Amino acid sequence: MPISPLAPKHVPDLPPIEGVRLATAAAGIRYQGRTDVLLAVFDKGTAAAGVLTRSKCPSAPVEWCRAKLGAGRARALVVNSGNANAFTGKTGRDAVKFTADLAAKAARCKPGEVFLASTGVIGEPLKATAFDAVMETLVADAAPDRWLDAAKAIMTTDTFPKVATATAEIGGVTVTINGIAKGSGMIAPDMATMLAFVFTDAAVAAPALQALLSRATVDTFNAVTVDGDTSTSDTLLVFATGAAAARGAPKIDRATDRRLAGFRSALDSVLADLAEQIARDGEGARKLVEVIVEGAVSKRSARRIAMSIANSPLVKTAVGGEDANWGRVVMAVGKAGEPADRDQLAIWFGDIRVAHKGARDPAYDEAVVSALMKKPEIRVKVDIGLGRGRDRVLTCDLTHGYIDINGSYRS
Amino acid sequence: MPISPLAPKHVPDLPPIEGVRLATAAAGIRYQGRTDVLLAVFDKGTAAAGVLTRSKCPSAPVEWCRAKLGAGRARALVVNSGNANAFTGKTGRDAVKFTADLAAKAARCKPGEVFLASTGVIGEPLKATAFDAVMETLVADAAPDRWLDAAKAIMTTDTFPKVATATAEIGGVTVTINGIAKGSGMIAPDMATMLAFVFTDAAVAAPALQALLSRATVDTFNAVTVDGDTSTSDTLLVFATGAAAARGAPKIDRATDRRLAGFRSALDSVLADLAEQIARDGEGARKLVEVIVEGAVSKRSARRIAMSIANSPLVKTAVGGEDANWGRVVMAVGKAGEPADRDQLAIWFGDIRVAHKGARDPAYDEAVVSALMKKPEIRVKVDIGLGRGRDRVLTCDLTHGYIDINGSYRS
Numbered sequence: 001m002p003i004s005p006l007a008p009k010h011v012p013d014l015p016p017i018e019g020v021r022l023a024t025a026a027a028g029i030r031y032q033g034r035t036d037v038l039l040a041v042f043d044k045g046t047a048a049a050g051v052l053t054r055s056k057c058p059s060a061p062v063e064w065c066r067a068k069l070g071a072g073r074a075r076a077l078v079v080n081s082g083n084a085n086a087f088t089g090k091t092g093r094d095a096v097k098f099t100a101d102l103a104a105k106a107a108r109c110k111p112g113e114v115f116l117a118s119t120g121v122i123g124e125p126l127k128a129t130a131f132d133a134v135m136e137t138l139v140a141d142a143a144p145d146r147w148l149d150a151a152k153a154i155m156t157t158d159t160f161p162k163v164a165t166a167t168a169e170i171g172g173v174t175v176t177i178n179g180i181a182k183g184s185g186m187i188a189p190d191m192a193t194m195l196a197f198v199f200t201d202a203a204v205a206a207p208a209l210q211a212l213l214s215r216a217t218v219d220t221f222n223a224v225t226v227d228g229d230t231s232t233s234d235t236l237l238v239f240a241t242g243a244a245a246a247r248g249a250p251k252i253d254r255a256t257d258r259r260l261a262g263f264r265s266a267l268d269s270v271l272a273d274l275a276e277q278i279a280r281d282g283e284g285a286r287k288l289v290e291v292i293v294e295g296a297v298s299k300r301s302a303r304r305i306a307m308s309i310a311n312s313p314l315v316k317t318a319v320g321g322e323d324a325n326w327g328r329v330v331m332a333v334g335k336a337g338e339p340a341d342r343d344q345l346a347i348w349f350g351d352i353r354v355a356h357k358g359a360r361d362p363a364y365d366e367a368v369v370s371a372l373m374k375k376p377e378i379r380v381k382v383d384i385g386l387g388r389g390r391d392r393v394l395t396c397d398l399t400h401g402y403i404d405i406n407g408s409y410r411s
Numbered sequence: 412m413p414i415s416p417l418a419p420k421h422v423p424d425l426p427p428i429e430g431v432r433l434a435t436a437a438a439g440i441r442y443q444g445r446t447d448v449l450l451a452v453f454d455k456g457t458a459a460a461g462v463l464t465r466s467k468c469p470s471a472p473v474e475w476c477r478a479k480l481g482a483g484r485a486r487a488l489v490v491n492s493g494n495a496n497a498f499t500g501k502t503g504r505d506a507v508k509f510t511a512d513l514a515a516k517a518a519r520c521k522p523g524e525v526f527l528a529s530t531g532v533i534g535e536p537l538k539a540t541a542f543d544a545v546m547e548t549l550v551a552d553a554a555p556d557r558w559l560d561a562a563k564a565i566m567t568t569d570t571f572p573k574v575a576t577a578t579a580e581i582g583g584v585t586v587t588i589n590g591i592a593k594g595s596g597m598i599a600p601d602m603a604t605m606l607a608f609v610f611t612d613a614a615v616a617a618p619a620l621q622a623l624l625s626r627a628t629v630d631t632f633n634a635v636t637v638d639g640d641t642s643t644s645d646t647l648l649v650f651a652t653g654a655a656a657a658r659g660a661p662k663i664d665r666a667t668d669r670r671l672a673g674f675r676s677a678l679d680s681v682l683a684d685l686a687e688q689i690a691r692d693g694e695g696a697r698k699l700v701e702v703i704v705e706g707a708v709s710k711r712s713a714r715r716i717a718m719s720i721a722n723s724p725l726v727k728t729a730v731g732g733e734d735a736n737w738g739r740v741v742m743a744v745g746k747a748g749e750p751a752d753r754d755q756l757a758i759w760f761g762d763i764r765v766a767h768k769g770a771r772d773p774a775y776d777e778a779v780v781s782a783l784m785k786k787p788e789i790r791v792k793v794d795i796g797l798g799r800g801r802d803r804v805l806t807c808d809l810t811h812g813y814i815d816i817n818g819s820y821r822s
Contacts, residue, residue: 057745057753087741089754089770122738123771227724229739230746313638313724313809314817321818327533328640330498334468335641342468343500359500360534398724400814406725407732407810 001405006280006288006376006396007160014165014178016144018201019043019241023142024153025134029127030082030120035153037131039138040077040199041107046241048074048115049210051217053234059086060096061116062233068112072206074239075109077197078116078131079154081182085118085126086232095128102131106139117195117235119156119182151180154195157405158184158281164273168202168266171259173249175202177266181274184226184281196221196236196274202263203242203251211255212264213238220271223303223393226282227402228311238267279394284401287319288394292381296389301338303391308336309380316398319380322373324349324366333382344385349373412816417691417699417787417807418571425576425589427555429612430454430652434553435564436545440538441493441531446564448542450549451488451608452518457652459485459526460621462628464645470497471507472527473644479523483617485650486520488608489542490565492593494531497643506539513542517550528606528646530567530593562591565606568816569595569692575684579613579677582670584660586613588677592685595637595692607632607647607685613674614653614662622666623675624649631682634714634804637693638813639722649678690805695812698730699805703792707800712749714802719747720791727809730791733784735760735777744793755796760784 019042024035050069052062078099085092100111107114118126151161162181167174183194204212213236221236245251252260280288291310296302309315312332318325326347333340343358350372354364372378430453435446461480463473489510496503511522518525529537562572573592578585594605615623624647632647656662663671691699702721707713720726720743729736737758744751754769761783765775783789 053745054748055742055745056748056751057741057756084738087738087753087756087766087770089768091770122741123766229723229725229742232742232745312640313813314640317814317817320814323819327495327498330468330533331466331640331643334464334466334643337465337467340467342498345468345498355498355534357500359498359502398814399818400811402724403728403731403809403811403814406728408734 001159003159004281012165014147014163017176017178017199018243020199021142021144022146022150023138024149025138027130027134029080029130036081038079038150038153041142042075043241046074046239047206047209048072048239049213050237055232057232059084059233060092061118064096064116073113075113076103076107078103081119081154081156083120083126084122084233086122088125091125095126098128099131102135106135119195154182158182162277164270166266166270168262170263171250173247175244177270179270179274183278184283194234198238200240201243202240203245203249204240205253208255209240216268216271220275224275224279225310225395279396282396283405284399285396286399287397288377289319290379292392294390295384297339297387298389299391302389304338305336306391306393308332310393310395320397320399324369324373326354340384346383348381350379412570414570415692423576425558425574428589428610429654431610432553432555433557433561434549435560436549438541438545440491440541447492449490449561449564452553453485454652457485457650458617458620459483459650460624461648466643468643470495470644471503472529475507475527484524486524487514487518488526489514490528492530492565492567494537495533495644496529496537497533499536502536506537509539510542513546517546530606565593569593573688575681577677577681579673581674582661584658586655588681590681590685594689595694605645609649611651612654613651614656614660615651616664619666620651627679627682631686635686635690636721636806690807693807694816695810696807697810698808699788700730701790703803705801706795708750708798709800710802713800715749716747717802717804719743721804721806731808731810735780735784737765751795757794759792761790
């Protein structure tokens with residue numbers, strides 16, 4: 001699979017995070033000749049927070065994480081690619097328990113301090129015994145500087161590894177946030193999942209971390225769609241080792257603490273960066289599409305309208321065909337079911353207004369818009385004209401590549 | 412565009428309907444060398460009922476029809492292809508008024524007794540003056556035996572004309588129901604619209620006709636999806652001339668009248684037939700897909716789950732690839748947001764159960780399922796295992812053909 005033409009030009013070097021060590025291995029779960037297991041081990045005192053799929057058919061590791069987030073303590077994270085361990089019944093729950101026990105023994109912690117995520121085929125039993133052969137070595141090998149390796153081990157149909165980093169000051173002490181993610185569709189060719197893991201040395205208690213994460217997710221990961229198909233396995237976890245406390249960083253218990261302002265914005269930027277990379281690696285994507293809705297009756301209404309546009313196969317195929325087909329944008333606004341007044345609508349492609357007051361803008365020049373549509377990044381903006389609700393989501397075009405990737409047989 | 416491989420093998424001859432006369436013409440609205448206007452004229456006393464798009468951005472003719480359905484009296488129907496007269500502002504409303512006045516003058520009725528529908532490009536002003544040249548001739552030429560011509564005049568990206576017919580007895584007198592439809596996506600390559608028109612000589616008052624139609628639409632036209640994109644122009648109108656009364660058929664005022672039992676079922680069958688033909692002519696369709704959901708907590712819940720499956724690009728591309736990818740069906744059930752218990756789910760492709768009790772059915776043979784997936788008609792059945800709610804929807808696969816049709820430039 002060639003690398004997405006929308007891949008970031010620059011891949012940052014991720015610095016070590018105090019209290020986090022990483023290792024990868026090839027356990028042969030499905031793929032040959034590549035790594036497919038990631039282990040992260042955390043120092044004592046690491047807080048965990050997470051956001052998990054809302055699917056009514058979640059994978060076994062999602063259910064495991066959901067149960068363990070209550071305590072919010074983490075000492076290890078085990079992620080595998082190649083098999084999602086989703087829709088695998090009791091076998092799946094057994095595999096999760098087996099893996100957590102194995103990692104806990106090797107990392108000398110409790111099974112409840114081990115977080116798990118799996119991505120790959122749905123419905124195939126995960127042979128967790130494969131981890132048996134590699135777990136001790138993973139723990140022994142774990143080192144602070146393996147970020148790109150970590151991002152590569154969790155890829156499925158991704159065409160490039162996804163990493164992001166930022167720093168912030170808390171109480172005058174610099175802390176670092178690193179993140180890795182995978183995902184090439186909400187669900188890939190029967191590979192399931194968006195997975196993202198974020199690591200920091202900040203000392204933020206689990207409930208505060210959870211509040212920050214939940215808020216930050218709304219306009220980052222939850223504002224990205226490739227095909228509208230929500231995975232059984234979507235998992236976003238954040239681990240805060242607190243190691244920066246040894247350097248004088250304050251320990252923070254409440255998400256509303258003003259000293260978190262910089263950290264909050266750094267966390268936002270890491271999540272936004274990773275989420276955008278997922279849209280850039282959407283299956284078959286040739287164009288990154290930013291959909292902005294303004295003038296809706298509320299932000300929630302703007303989000304629904306934006307998602308209706310971003311998930312419309314007709315809008316997405318039009319962008320793929322480099323056609324500024326604003327009639328389809330009208331259709332997608334109309335079908336969203338949200339308050340809209342046709343005769344107030346205005347629509348822009350890039351900076352060019354193509355529709356105004358419920359009809360074609362007589363001033364727009366099709367040739368200029370056509371030239372704009374040839375660019376790799378396309379912005380579609382709609383003004384509903386009713387209120388002050390605004391939202392923004394990212395998506396990609398729908399191309400022959402998507403059909404090729406998803407229309408091929410599983411084996 | 413080659414004819415869909417799913418087109419019906421047999422096209423029925425539609426008999427005349429007493430009180431209905433038809434004519435078509437080439438007005439050059441957008442297409443060259445083909446008809447693009449249909450006129451139907453009705454005898455006095457014809458009742459009308461209709462179901463129109465729920466889009467918040469409806470076309471001008473949809474708004475016109477909505478306003479006229481209150482009175483429920485029809486003397487003429489004018490339909491054009493090539494231009495949807497949608498998102499055309501005041502120009503669009505003027506065009507509608509102009510056309511209704513023109514037809515009323517030619518057919519010697521009131522403008523409020525003229526129904527209108529348009530399908531084609533969104534956002535382009537409709538030059539209604541084009542009707543000026545053909546209207547008098549249309550009225551003069553109208554004849555009872557032009558059903559296939561009528562179905563052809565309203566096509567846009569359709570690959571075959573869609574007609575259906577049935578008879579029923581009311582009070583011992585045979586009445587006939589004829590229907591025509593067009594639509595190849597909820598919206599076609601920036602051609603908008605599903606349009607369907609049904610005609611009968613039965614003597615059924617407008618409110619009763621409306622009640623019958625609204626009920627019949629639920630499991631026919633509203634249970635079909637090609638791409639989940641609701642048109643600005645969807646229009647389904649029924650006209651009952653009452654001419655059968657002269658042959659002794661009773662005049663019926665209430666939808667609950669028991670003498671309507673046979674008529675109701677004949678109307679259902681005509682709508683179901685036309686709706687299935689629309690799925691069979693879905694843009695790029697190579698497979699007709701029937702999605703059945705059983706065991707949901709209610710019919711409404713079953714409908715939402717069935718639509719989540721039928722609209723999933725991942726399910727549709729898998730069917731296109733002849734892959735019995737039941738993991739994606741699990742995903743679509745999970746994302747529907749309706750009550751579901753993963754560990755109670757069972758899934759069938761055709762008669763073969765592939766998943767049971769929340770895991771792969773150990774008994775199923777991939778080779779047998781693969782052979783089944785090569786057929787042109789695929790049935791996917793899901794048992795949610797929670798209640799007695801059941802529903803059925805029709806869709807088609809998502810193929811390169813869809814991308815080709817919708818990814819090309821408008822001009």
